[in-house]
Amino acid sequence: MRTVSLTSETDLAGWREAARGLLLAGVEPQGVRFRVGGQGGLFDALPPAHPGESRDPVLSEESGGGDWRSSEAPGAGAAKTLGPGVRRDERMEKVITVPRAFPDLAAEVALHRSEDRFDLLYRLLWRVQGERDLLKVVSDRDVADAMERAKNVSRASHKMKAFVRFRQTQDDAGDRWIAWFEPAHRVLEKTAPFFQRRFTTLRWTILTPDGTADWNGEALSFGPPATRDMAPQEDEVEEFWKTYYASTFNPARLKTRTMQGEMPKRYWANLPEASLIPELVARAEVREREMVAAPATPANPRLIRAVAPVVERAAQDAPPPETLEALERAVQGCRRCPLWRDATQGVCGRGPARADLMIVGEQPGDQEDLAGEPFVGPAGQVLNAAMSEAEVDRSHAFVTNAVKHFKHEPRGKRRIHQTPTTSEITACRWWLDAERAIVKPKLIVTLGATAAFGVLGRKVAVTKERGRPIALEDGSTALLTVHPSYLLRIPDKAAAAAERARFVEDLRAARELL
Numbered sequence: 001m002r003t004v005s006l007t008s009e010t011d012l013a014g015w016r017e018a019a020r021g022l023l024l025a026g027v028e029p030q031g032v033r034f035r036v037g038g039q040g041g042l043f044d045a046l047p048p049a050h051p052g053e054s055r056d057p058v059l060s061e062e063s064g065g066g067d068w069r070s071s072e073a074p075g076a077g078a079a080k081t082l083g084p085g086v087r088r089d090e091r092m093e094k095v096i097t098v099p100r101a102f103p104d105l106a107a108e109v110a111l112h113r114s115e116d117r118f119d120l121l122y123r124l125l126w127r128v129q130g131e132r133d134l135l136k137v138v139s140d141r142d143v144a145d146a147m148e149r150a151k152n153v154s155r156a157s158h159k160m161k162a163f164v165r166f167r168q169t170q171d172d173a174g175d176r177w178i179a180w181f182e183p184a185h186r187v188l189e190k191t192a193p194f195f196q197r198r199f200t201t202l203r204w205t206i207l208t209p210d211g212t213a214d215w216n217g218e219a220l221s222f223g224p225p226a227t228r229d230m231a232p233q234e235d236e237v238e239e240f241w242k243t244y245y246a247s248t249f250n251p252a253r254l255k256t257r258t259m260q261g262e263m264p265k266r267y268w269a270n271l272p273e274a275s276l277i278p279e280l281v282a283r284a285e286v287r288e289r290e291m292v293a294a295p296a297t298p299a300n301p302r303l304i305r306a307v308a309p310v311v312e313r314a315a316q317d318a319p320p321p322e323t324l325e326a327l328e329r330a331v332q333g334c335r336r337c338p339l340w341r342d343a344t345q346g347v348c349g350r351g352p353a354r355a356d357l358m359i360v361g362e363q364p365g366d367q368e369d370l371a372g373e374p375f376v377g378p379a380g381q382v383l384n385a386a387m388s389e390a391e392v393d394r395s396h397a398f399v400t401n402a403v404k405h406f407k408h409e410p411r412g413k414r415r416i417h418q419t420p421t422t423s424e425i426t427a428c429r430w431w432l433d434a435e436r437a438i439v440k441p442k443l444i445v446t447l448g449a450t451a452a453f454g455v456l457g458r459k460v461a462v463t464k465e466r467g468r469p470i471a472l473e474d475g476s477t478a479l480l481t482v483h484p485s486y487l488l489r490i491p492d493k494a495a496a497a498a499e500r501a502r503f504v505e506d507l508r509a510a511r512e513l514l
């Protein structure tokens, strides 16, 4: 059995280097163990790969450094195949190729806290040489295992983004923000750039048992492991958090179980606001202005600027609201896309909390934005008339939009409607999905392309697919039709009447499906 010593817990480069050598030497996964630390070089007590050869013939023959080559990458075709996965490129250097998904998967798995993570990676590396599609076989034990570990790592990074709490300290250069955090996996280096982007203008340090990340306002650097007592314990920010939540949360609505699911106990110790309700975090952010004005809360704008992004993050991590009332409140704090900035308010769906029919429009228009209700303006009039003609009762339907904030451009005193982008629609699907989960409609009628995209999650040609029921993953059915505003824009009277009749036909078809 060979033992390979890596220089650190996250020494993926060292692993790659060694794995490449071992693979080229034909060392099977059962014959090698990767460990971290230990004395000596890369290989402890490494016998010659083949008798008579130098200590590590293959590594020395390697081109050195560099990444794996993806077998699907352009340029790999120029290499001459020597056997599955092992090639010589034009310079006659041995090159190992891996499936495109492998490097990313390896990068995640390497951060997992399990002891055998590098052994698993080598086993996978070995196997993909012969089984090029192995990573697609999710039922395979090694693949499933690696994917699970990668998922855990990704979740740990996600949690770190949401639950790191900085505490304010002073040093010679001024304010310094310090946080203590214990990530479930070794995600400090992977996640630190997120904080760099979020808190670019502050100087901060994140202390963890694995290492330290430090941003001095200009450069990110990493240092040795830290202990909890190196972090400040209580400060103004802590008080701020407590007051922030005390003043904005209604404890009667506390859902401890949901909360514990979102926020594992391991993080609680560092959260002054551990008793918060995630859905209300969003609400709290909206109240920021009131809060600054309120005498009971510390009106420190700098502090608010510093923590607001963290609140935002926590709100994004909250589970979807389970009632329409909670949803409507939470939408007001949504920052998933930039559309909230210029809108008066988020406009959610209206109708019974359980309805067999859901009608989805594009986004609130000018009047809806002011009224806070969907389809009350001109498009709403068209919709109402067509619905009554088709004998579909609007009061029994849940009427909503794919995007909850009004996207517009000022033109003089008027606000001109703008079509939301796919990324805005995608961001807002989170809310539409939440509405669907609550209302549980049997049939969803989508009005126009934005609504179809919001419901189906893919681009569709409405004119091609209209009127034909489409089965949805959740067991409901979608029926696509045009948007009533489109009817308003057809200049030719006869053509407009014909299109309107087709629209009414589609609504009739919807009624038939119920």
Ligand code: URA
Binding pocket: 361, 362, 363, 364, 365, 368, 373, 374, 375, 376, 377, 379, 380, 401, 485
């Ligand atoms: N257009 C829509 O798509 N939705 C509304 O709520 C109003 C106009």
Ligand code: SF4
Binding pocket: 331, 334, 335, 336, 337, 338, 339, 340, 346, 403, 404, 405, 424, 427, 428, 429, 431
């Ligand atoms: Fe959030 Fe949707 Fe408003 Fe964008 S449009 S901010 S995703 S509610």
